[in-house]
Amino acid sequence: MVRLKSRYLLCGVCVSDRRNLSLLDDRAIYTATKAAVARAHGDYGAALSSLGFSVKYLNAHTGIVFLRCRKSHYRLIWSALPFITSLENRGQRVPCFLNCLHVGGTIRTCQKFLVRYNTQQLHRMLPLCQSEAERSEIRKSVLSCTLKKEADDEEEDE
Amino acid sequence: MRRADIQDEPATYERLVYKNTSVYHYMRISLVLENESTRLSAAQLKQLIVSGLRDLYGEVGGAFPFDLLKFDESTLTGVLRVYNSGLVKLWSALTLLGFYQNELCFFRVTQVSPFLLTLSGNSRELELD
Numbered sequence: 628m629v630r631l632k633s634r635y636l637l638c639g640v641c642v643s644d645r646r647n648l649s650l651l652d653d654r655a656i657y658t659a660t661k662a663a664v665a666r667a668h669g670d671y672g673a674a675l676s677s678l679g680f681s682v683k684y685l686n687a688h689t690g691i692v693f694l695r696c697r698k699s700h701y702r703l704i705w706s707a708l709p710f711i712t713s714l715e716n717r718g719q720r721v722p723c724f725l726n727c728l729h730v731g732g733t734i735r736t737c738q739k740f741l742v743r744y745n746t747q748q749l750h751r752m753l754p755l756c757q758s759e760a761e762r763s764e765i766r767k768s769v770l771s772c773t774l775k776k777e778a779d780d781e782e783e784d785e
Numbered sequence: 786m787r788r789a790d791i792q793d794e795p796a797t798y799e800r801l802v803y804k805n806t807s808v809y810h811y812m813r814i815s816l817v818l819e820n821e822s823t824r825l826s827a828a829q830l831k832q833l834i835v836s837g838l839r840d841l842y843g844e845v846g847g848a849f850p851f852d853l854l855k856f857d858e859s860t861l862t863g864v865l866r867v868y869n870s871g872l873v874k875l876w877s878a879l880t881l882l883g884f885y886q887n888e889l890c891f892f893r894v895t896q897v898s899p900f901l902l903t904l905s906g907n908s909r910e911l912e913l914d
Binding site: 664665666667668669670671672706 | 845846
């Protein structure tokens with residue numbers, strides 16, 4: 628049985644101003660990625676990558692994006708990610724860059740990586756906390772974070 | 786100085802077969818324009834091919850190195866050299882190139898070979914005496 632394999636690119640959107648992060652939506656990322664691939668790889672790349680390309684998950688609080696693409700040409704999209712400089716949303720242009728953190732074969736492996744990555748980030752950021760109030764707030768937000776049955780989002784507010 | 790106790794081995798016969806040593810592929814092309822009296826320089830032809838590559842394969846494809854080894858301005862024929870990995874891209878870009886400065890044109894590929902010597906003659910222009 629021939630199985631259609633896909634690759635999920637786990638990317639983090641980095642913006643200079645955290646308030647702009649909440650303006651993101653998946654259509655903006657979709658169009659920005661398609662435009663970047665068309666610029667970097669031409670008509671051939673744009674047509675090839677648009678097969679089976681979609682934005683599967685977007686978390687506006689942490690800026691995590693899952694991009695899904697075919698296994699045969701996920702590298703085209705991966706190599707075009709550094710060329711994305713801004714996201715356009717309802718007439719507003721937000722300068723940002725997409726940082727690819729992980730490439731996985733399924734959403735579940737990407738989420739496992741995301742849990743590990745978030746715990747590492749937390750371990751890195753907790754010692755840097757200035758005041759005890761921040762620390763207690765972080766602890767509270769982590770403890771209140773629940774893993775839903777579908778395991779859709781694991782968000783931890785820093 | 787050879788030591789006496791080492792015996793000379795019988796001369797071994799070794800045969801080396803190279804599957805394909807050539808790193809490049811060479812193409813003889815000719816440009817056919819709608820208006821027959823237009824002339825191009827070598828630089829303009831290279832710019833045209835690069836623009837064709839860039840349309841089809843983007844910035845990454847347009848940056849692929851290839852060389853125009855010979856170009857005859859009166860007949861608009863030339864010899865291109867490209868790395869083996871880029872042959873398909875270059876050939877497909879040449880096929881799909883249709884315009885030069887709002888003028889219809891097309892590229893005719895006469896010969897393609899990994900060895901330059903093969904391009905020195907072909908049976909179409911062979912004269913038998």
